[in-house]
Amino acid sequence: MQTVIEDPRLVPIRAKVEAGERLSFEDGVALYGTSDLLAVGYLANLVRERLHGNVTYFNVNRHINPTDVCVASCRLCAFGKRARDPKAYTMSLEEVWQRAGEGWSEAVTEFHIVGGLHPELTLDWYCEMLRGLKQRFPKVHLKALTMVEIAYLARRTKISARETLERLRDAGMDSLPGGGAEIFDERVRRIICDHKIDGAEWIETARAAHQLGLRSNCTMLYGHIENDRDRVDHLVRLRALQDETHGFVTFIPLAFHPDNTPLQHIPGTTGFADIKNIAVARLMLDNIPHIKAYWVMMTPRIAQIALRFGADDIDGTIVEERIYHDAGATTAQGLRRAELLQLIRKAGREPVERDTLYRPVERTETAFTVLA
Numbered sequence: 001m002q003t004v005i006e007d008p009r010l011v012p013i014r015a016k017v018e019a020g021e022r023l024s025f026e027d028g029v030a031l032y033g034t035s036d037l038l039a040v041g042y043l044a045n046l047v048r049e050r051l052h053g054n055v056t057y058f059n060v061n062r063h064i065n066p067t068d069v070c071v072a073s074c075r076l077c078a079f080g081k082r083a084r085d086p087k088a089y090t091m092s093l094e095e096v097w098q099r100a101g102e103g104w105s106e107a108v109t110e111f112h113i114v115g116g117l118h119p120e121l122t123l124d125w126y127c128e129m130l131r132g133l134k135q136r137f138p139k140v141h142l143k144a145l146t147m148v149e150i151a152y153l154a155r156r157t158k159i160s161a162r163e164t165l166e167r168l169r170d171a172g173m174d175s176l177p178g179g180g181a182e183i184f185d186e187r188v189r190r191i192i193c194d195h196k197i198d199g200a201e202w203i204e205t206a207r208a209a210h211q212l213g214l215r216s217n218c219t220m221l222y223g224h225i226e227n228d229r230d231r232v233d234h235l236v237r238l239r240a241l242q243d244e245t246h247g248f249v250t251f252i253p254l255a256f257h258p259d260n261t262p263l264q265h266i267p268g269t270t271g272f273a274d275i276k277n278i279a280v281a282r283l284m285l286d287n288i289p290h291i292k293a294y295w296v297m298m299t300p301r302i303a304q305i306a307l308r309f310g311a312d313d314i315d316g317t318i319v320e321e322r323i324y325h326d327a328g329a330t331t332a333q334g335l336r337r338a339e340l341l342q343l344i345r346k347a348g349r350e351p352v353e354r355d356t357l358y359r360p361v362e363r364t365e366t367a368f369t370v371l372a
């Protein structure tokens with residue numbers, strides 16, 4: 001089936017997509033520039049179904065944020081707090097391990113662990129945390145620490161990012177989440193997160209992780225002060241690293257939530273922009289296998305629609321989410337497995353529970369097996 005393409009700029013892009021050819025930087029700008037969302041979505045869905053057919057992936061996971069103390073004070077963020085802030089928290093190791101076991105009865109296959117840049121928690125502390133989790137939950141995949149946290153720990157420990165990653169891997173880290181990438185462009189980064197590592201160091205840290213055989217995700221934060229070219233530049237830089245390492249598993253476009261941040265005068269994103277970012281990502285990132293519609297950020301209703309506009313994954317049960325809820329998200333803290341199944345089925349897709357590396361999972365409520 002073919003949709004009518006209204007915008008003439010999309011005609012050569014359709015030819016490339018149908019021929020399986022790579023899109024250029026200017027193609028990306030044209031995709032962002034058009035309001036012909038149905039045409040962009042049609043093309044993205046073509047690629048999505050070529051790669052994954054009718055399957056939509058989800059997982060049964062739990063987020064853990066060991067601390068919100070952060071030295072970075074990024075303007076984009078409502079989660080990070082100064083150590084002296086009475087609302088700031090830092091879990092003890094015992095608390096992290098206990099929290100990991102709390103939640104719903106469904107056995108989780110993944111812990112997603114990220115937090116602030118705490119000035120006192122050491123690399124040894126994080127290694128101990130991971131070892132303790134592996135000891136208590138040996139079957140659970142530990143997707144832990146963003147490239148930003150790795151670079152910060154490396155700097156404080158006065159060792160390389162590679163060595164930091166090696167130590168964390170030896171302690172039990174299985175892969176890394178995609179956060180902290182924001183927008184790589186320097187002008188934008190100076191305004192939204194000036195104390196964070198720059199785009200080049202984020203890429204360099206991801207390269208080091210991938211070279212060690214660790215897989216990771218990648219993200220892009222949109223809907224603040226960036227423009228179309230900044231977003232395309234970001235996607236093209238991720239694509240270039242992926243050509244080299246093949247280490248990225250999933251790309252997640254993240255909508256900026258302004259509430260309680262120093263940028264709260266910026267209006268929140270629209271459903272149109274959320275869907276557009278999924279579709280453009282699917283078309284530009286021809287070498288990244290999965291595009292995730294993160295339901296917490298998009299709302300389950302928009303995430304469900306995204307499954308027809310390029311996304312093949314809707315993320316997981318999560319149980320407890322803080323980063324988006326501190327920034328005004330009104331979605332639930334978590335969803336039950338049955339709710340995810342329902343969302344996917346009602347979009348006419350076939351749900352497949354996956355582990356972090358997209359191997360299918362077979363389960364009862366309290367136990368699971370990852371199928372090789």
Ligand code: V47
Pocket residue numbers: 076077078079146176177178179180181182217218219221252254255256257258259261294315323324327
């Ligand atoms: O790195 C922070 C973003 C990220 C705000 O890898 C904000 O599977 C919007 O990376 N408004 C953390 N975004 C979340 C993240 C993630 C989420 C789900 C799955 C995966 C994965 C990764 O959230 C941060 C930052 O980019 N963020 N503050 C805010 N106010």
